[in-house]
Amino acid sequence: MKQQLRWSLRLLVATASLMLANFASAAECNPWSAGTVYTQGLYSTHVGKTWRAKWYTQNEAPGSSQWGPWEERPASECSVVIPPGGDGSGIPEPTPTVGKHLGSYFAQWGIYGRNYKLRNLVDTGNDKKLTFLNYAFGNIYADGKCNIITKAENGNGDGGDGWADYQRGFAANESVDGVGDSWDAKLKGNFNQLKKLKLRNPNLKVLISLGGWTWSKNFSKFSMTDASRKALVTSCINLYVNGNLPSAEGAGGAGVAKGVFDGFDIDWEYPVAGGLPTNTYNAADKQNFTLLLAEFRAQLDALATSNKRKYYLTVAIGAGADKIRNTEPGLYSKHLDWVNVMTYDFHGGWEATGPTNFQSNLYRDPAAPVTGDLIKYNVDDAVTALIAGGIPKAKIVVGIPFYGRGWKGVAAGPKGDGLYQSASSPAAGTYEAGIEDYKVLVQKRATRYTHAVTKQLWTYDGNEFWSYDDPSVISTKSSYVKTQGLGGLFSWSLDGDDAQGNLLKAMTAVRQ
Template sequence: MRPFRHRRLTALAALSTMLVAAAPPTAAGAAEGSPRRDGYHRVGYFTQWGIYGRAFPVKKLDTSGAADRLTHVNYAFGNVSEDGRCYVDGGPGEGDAWADYQRPVPAEESVDGVADAWGEPLNGNFGQLAKLKERHPDLKVMISLGGWSWSTYFSNAARTDASRRAFVASCIDLYLKGNLPVLDGGSGGPGAAAGVFDGVDLDWEWPNWPGEPGNVVRAEDRENFTKLLAEFRRQLDAYGRQTRKHYALTAFLPANPAAMDAGYEGRKIFRYLDFATVQGYDFHGSWDQVTDQQSALRVPTGAPDNPDFSAEVAIDGWLARGAPRGKLVLGIPYYGRGWTGVTGGGDGLFKPATGPAPATFEAGYEDYKQLKTLPGKGFTVHRDLRAGHAWLFDGTTFWTYDDPAVVFQKTLYIRRAGLAGAMVWSLDGDDDNATLTRTISAGLATR
């Protein structure tokens, strides 16, 4: 199979290079296309809950070949308490300590083939990540804090000098020093998770901007986000001097220019960040009344919204606000957004729909590994090569998604724009051969 894969990627490279070269100039497109001397970041989010319905244990990062092709794994997520602390709680909706570090992982799911025993200090996903790092010593693992559901109290944590100091100290104690609480599962204890995590990823969605209903939002979030980063950098460096290690600090940033202005002080935040990942998806979805793209590289011709979102709009937005292109990592989805009840004929794009498409876990949201099976089952693949997006349509149901051709085109855009690399949400959406991760690796290979 390897010669076929090589021929396929070579053809994709030739086609995509012509498309990128023919694209209209933008702030991002003005960069030189020479490879980065220090290589590209290849960041993948591993979801805490993926071990359940998606049957995606940490071991699959090893057996699929993904771990060999990633530089960072972001563990999603760590929670923030109402009083502004990092914490682990087994309560419904508050956390899953069982998945994190209590669950005895059976031999068939274990990275090294050795089963966990009940009550060991470090079981679960954390224990498996430690084993994965032993097998892949160059791989960095980050604890990602917040996310859509757990950003509720970030504003409380960031509000004052005292709250910021306490919050950062609690996160370092819990995740870097590894002092896990001993809950009903028996696992945990002082230093139980020491060495698992190599840094902190802040996924605050969003400072001074609406996110999930119920989130605490304050106008001063914008300035406080910068101050929070400064405090993280200060304490991470202080702890790193003790352990003789650099602890990375990253952040997930929005694609919406209005949210950029409301919540972030542009250039200032990059003084403290090793790099930042930029949302490159969820531009549209079944919350819209018409079908559309959720992750196009560029705004398609004929798009019903003006202005509209795209990966290029997001990157150009951050560059215009002073972000160094060498610290921007473009987000790529391993899932699609879908509609059903589509009318109007044609290829289905920009057509009225009645609601979200049926899917495995959430209506209107489906993993790439499922969508890749639809061609030949009544669905036809359509592409907009200039805009850099693809979709599936069977006359009634429409899915917008990234397949290997789109992903490869985006890697060439990353190279040409002089960006820092690619991030993916989330690794459990890929197939068992890590096809999309392998595509990113091939596209960002330094040469």
């Protein structure tokens, strides 16, 4: 009996040891998250190291204090568990969009002069209505790679603002969730606010937009060869999707931004011709644009297989006939989830003395004083050309400007409304001549007109002419998108809206 008891005790001890060993080997070791509560014995990874909690802790980063609640442990003691639909970042994968897309761009620099932060979006109640948000912009540098630096742009395409991206601390009253950034946090700035925004809205896809008007210089050069395309895409995925940020100002590090971005929006302005005169160009851009997108898709799909989740790829393209013919819509769109068509900036202050015209009209006006490609500078002609070029209707997302373009010294003309008339110069704007945010324009005292054919709004006060979209124009465009079976609406950019977010609220009609 005693011998049987001894064997039973030995078996019990062995079983318990095996259970403990199995428990230890199964310990989860996912990236540290500030909002998560960790009790004694729980593991986490942070800045490339493995950590175990010595006691209850929340919001204190591992390694931030020598005598803190964390102790460094061998990586073999735990394993990263990546659930289906996740990448191990602690940020859930956004749910696929059902129905029309509704998106916008958030401009990195908007937090300065315009004093627009993502908290403003939350305050309007519009943050949970978006299905995607593009962060503008990421730069591609002279070495052909994505990177983040802090350097004032000198006009040569070599600038950056890592301070705004992930180093600037936001106070509680500026923050999406009302919690300020701790001084020693590795992820702060706009990136952390984007992360918090995603936690509020499970439908929100956040994409990093690469290029734009200012930073498209190097696309042509580094899309030329298979090797340069691969190196470019690899660097961008490493930086933005894997979240390996450069260490600067006490922030950054390996994996600290993982989960913030769900993919890329490529804003090459423009292949073959157009954009800034300092851009590189090549006739082969037409095919290389498609090949670059194919490389982004291939590498994102490989990562999706590894992480058991989806990553997104979109573009922002010019709406003009001259821009469309320099690309291969039917080919490049096969690699994309949707296509953001920049259906604005049709006319503006670069036509310094006029004639005045619309900047984002839905339809063409046969009476407009334009010739050549400019005849097709309107939403409907752009959409028609893209469909004819092979883009499925459901992938076409129409752009809404949250700003207007205008002239001053405008003649009244025979109808007294200033339309299609000469001007002395672009009108004064807060940041640039000839352009102004909607929130400013809507306050101006001027007679308002809506064109019966183009469906565009304009105002004229006897001197200044301004063309822009308001909620009624957006309503008409929403109906157009639904009638045509298009993919949805997006806007440039959030900081141009009024304090109540009325333009974005009007855009939500496209999903109703």
